[in-house]
Amino acid sequence: MNPDPGTPNLLSLAERLGRVAYRNQGRSEARPHIVVDTAICNSGCPHKCTTYVCPANCYTLDEMNQVHFQFEDCIECGTCMYACDQGAVAWSYPDPEAGRGVNWQRG
Amino acid sequence: MDEQFDCIIVGGGIAGLSAAMTLARAGATFLLVERGEWSGAKNVSGGVLWGTDLHRLVPNYWEEEDGGWERFVNHRRLTLMDAGGAFSLDFKSDHFDAPPYTGVTVLRSRFDAWLAGKVDEAIAASPKPDESFLATDILVESVIVDESGAATGIRAGGDEFHARCVILAEGVNNLLARQVGLEKEYVPADHVAVGVKEVIRLGRETVEDRFQLRGRSGLTNEFVGAATDGIDGGGFLYTNTESLSVGLVIGMAALRESGRTPYDLLNAFKAHPAVADMVRGGETVEYSAKVVSTGDIRGVPREVYMDGLMIAGEAAHLVLNAGRAIQGMDYAMRSGILAAETALEAVEAGDTSSAQLQRYRQRLDESYVMQDMKAFQGAVHLLHSPHMTGALPRMACDFGREFFTVDNEPTRKATAILRDVRKQHIGLVDFLKLGASAARHL
Ligand SMILES: Cc1cc2nc3c(=O)[nH]c(=O)nc-3n(C[C@H](O)[C@H](O)[C@H](O)COP(=O)(O)OP(=O)(O)OC[C@H]3O[C@@H](n4cnc5c(N)ncnc54)[C@H](O)[C@@H]3O)c2cc1C
Ligand code: SF4
Ligand code: SF4
Numbered sequence: 075m076n077p078d079p080g081t082p083n084l085l086s087l088a089e090r091l092g093r094v095a096y097r098n099q100g101r102s103e104a105r106p107h108i109v110v111d112t113a114i115c116n117s118g119c120p121h122k123c124t125t126y127v128c129p130a131n132c133y134t135l136d137e138m139n140q141v142h143f144q145f146e147d148c149i150e151c152g153t154c155m156y157a158c159d160q161g162a163v164a165w166s167y168p169d170p171e172a173g174r175g176v177n178w179q180r181g
Numbered sequence: 182m183d184e185q186f187d188c189i190i191v192g193g194g195i196a197g198l199s200a201a202m203t204l205a206r207a208g209a210t211f212l213l214v215e216r217g218e219w220s221g222a223k224n225v226s227g228g229v230l231w232g233t234d235l236h237r238l239v240p241n242y243w244e245e246e247d248g249g250w251e252r253f254v255n256h257r258r259l260t261l262m263d264a265g266g267a268f269s270l271d272f273k274s275d276h277f278d279a280p281p282y283t284g285v286t287v288l289r290s291r292f293d294a295w296l297a298g299k300v301d302e303a304i305a306a307s308p309k310p311d312e313s314f315l316a317t318d319i320l321v322e323s324v325i326v327d328e329s330g331a332a333t334g335i336r337a338g339g340d341e342f343h344a345r346c347v348i349l350a351e352g353v354n355n356l357l358a359r360q361v362g363l364e365k366e367y368v369p370a371d372h373v374a375v376g377v378k379e380v381i382r383l384g385r386e387t388v389e390d391r392f393q394l395r396g397r398s399g400l401t402n403e404f405v406g407a408a409t410d411g412i413d414g415g416g417f418l419y420t421n422t423e424s425l426s427v428g429l430v431i432g433m434a435a436l437r438e439s440g441r442t443p444y445d446l447l448n449a450f451k452a453h454p455a456v457a458d459m460v461r462g463g464e465t466v467e468y469s470a471k472v473v474s475t476g477d478i479r480g481v482p483r484e485v486y487m488d489g490l491m492i493a494g495e496a497a498h499l500v501l502n503a504g505r506a507i508q509g510m511d512y513a514m515r516s517g518i519l520a521a522e523t524a525l526e527a528v529e530a531g532d533t534s535s536a537q538l539q540r541y542r543q544r545l546d547e548s549y550v551m552q553d554m555k556a557f558q559g560a561v562h563l564l565h566s567p568h569m570t571g572a573l574p575r576m577a578c579d580f581g582r583e584f585f586t587v588d589n590e591p592t593r594k595a596t597a598i599l600r601d602v603r604k605q606h607i608g609l610v611d612f613l614k615l616g617a618s619a620a621r622h623l
Binding site for chain 2: 152
């Protein structure tokens with residue numbers, strides 16, 4: 075056996091998002107830059123794919139299998155805009171002053 | 182504001198800054214608007230800027246003590262992985278060692294900010310230093326289009342700004358290209374991928390010792406196969422000055438099919454024995470994600486110009502990933518330069534109509550950007566074929582396991598091993614087709 079299996083530091087998503095520098099973190103109310111019509115998610119969406127393809131897990135399922143969205147953790151990648159083929163996602167960029175979003179330190 | 186700029190550039194990423202540098206050098210007036218708090222604050226890439234155009238924009242950039250780049254590439258590796266093995270094509274050569282280097286690793290938040298500083302210097306040295314601006318922390322809300330259908334400026338931060346022409350350099354999530362109708366309103370998942378990445382700090386000495394680097398030399402390693410657990414896509418590991426950029430690019434449609442999450446796939450990649458040995462002991466200092474075009478030419482907008490407007494960089498889906506490297510930043514740089522050259526010519530001629538701006542399309546077609554994108558479409562499709570992420574890496578690793586293992590048994594010749602390995606993983610006809618396709622397209 076290799077004495078040092080060399081396990082790398084594997085992080086949970088929460089730990090990863092803890093390493094993202096978000097803008098306007100001090101603000102109690104930031105203006106949402108993405109609006110999701112969850113009525114569409116919860117009536118006819120056959121795959122609910124945004125609940126797993128979003129790299130920041132902004133789309134979640136509750137015990138009743140209902141989709142919920144929060145924009146606060148969004149890292150502005152764009153994925154959900156393409157992945158959702160049901161027309162539920164109105165996607166835009168955060169407002170620099172009033173919105174949330176990222177300040178990459180390395181990128 | 183009544184004043185009219187020669188040009189307005191939307192986006193201060195690589196395409197936008199390259200256009201700005203070209204305009205500043207020629208003494209044209211422009212306004213560049215970037216939504217990030219600084220140029221680079223919103224940008225993510227894997228991290229290799231290929232080619233020598235950087236030397237064109239910032240001559241002898243390597244002489245600067247603390248330039249915006251990380252390491253120059255003199256060692257390249259392409260790895261085919263199965264669950265436990267890694268079979269690599271590895272190339273190192275001293276011809277890579279002399280400037281102008283043909284590839285440098287970058288961290289965009291630093292690199293773009295540095296390049297923006299160079300553009301500022303060029304503005305200051307231009308004949309009209311007070312008439313061109315890099316404005317950050319402002320979101321462009323829309324393009325102003327007049328009754329005739331020509332772009333005449335932008336709306337941003339509650340104001341209107343006017344110019345003889347507009348260059349959209351807004352990146353892959355090109356909302357304004359959609360607004361003016363050059364991009365489809367809904368872009369489906371087919372021609373995009375999602376990139377996820379960690380920057381892992383090891384310290385300068387560890388990076389250099391572990392990867393056998395010297396001074397500012399660097400290694401690039403791309404991975405296919407088990408890197409994405411067989412899902413369409415691949416992995417990368419690039420050396421920065423004191424950290425590694427480690428990540429995956431996963432086909433969006435395939436990811437949606439798979440039911441997997443990008444962050445779990447990234448953990449599985451980091452835990453692969455070959456990768457684990459490279460990242461061991463490192464501290465993740467940033468996690469990021471961004472959509473990237475796949476390089477399928479069908480994703481490029483029908484047209485990249487209209488009356489008063491051109492689209493540069495990834496906003497026009499100018500990216501190539503044909504197995505050799507991901508090329509998006511060098512394409513952004515070159516297309517930004519070409520759009521600016523076209524703008525200069527058009528302003529000079531007093532005509533920024535589409536009839537004049539179609540010269541941009543011609544310039545792109547004549548450049549290596551469109552020539553390579555066209556020539557390597559077959560390779561792009563080959564790379565996305567299931568065999569590339571499935572059978573082929575498994576064959577290579579099975580072959581490697583037998584070929585490189587010395588035990589006290591009679592040894593089989595390589596051809597015999599190959600024949601056996603091939604039979605286990607892929608039908609003969611498929612194998613021959615794959616070989617023929619590779620020979621034709623690469
Ligand atoms: C994970 C990953 C790995 C990659 N690896 C590589 C690689 O190794 N090598 C390579 O060459 N390419 C790579 N790429 C691709 C490369 O990053 C892009 O193709 C390249 O960054 C495109 O440059 P750009 O200037 O066109 O767009 P961007 O770099 O996206 O810049 C667009 C700019 O416009 C700004 N903007 C957008 N909209 C507005 C608005 N409305 N108002 C104001 N500002 C706006 C943005 O804030 C941004 O600064 C990778 C991409 C990803 C995601
Ligand atoms: S894919 Fe679209 S409709 Fe389906 S759950 Fe996600 S956001 Fe809702
Ligand atoms: S843009 Fe990216 S991070 Fe933000 S909600 Fe959509 S998928 Fe998630």
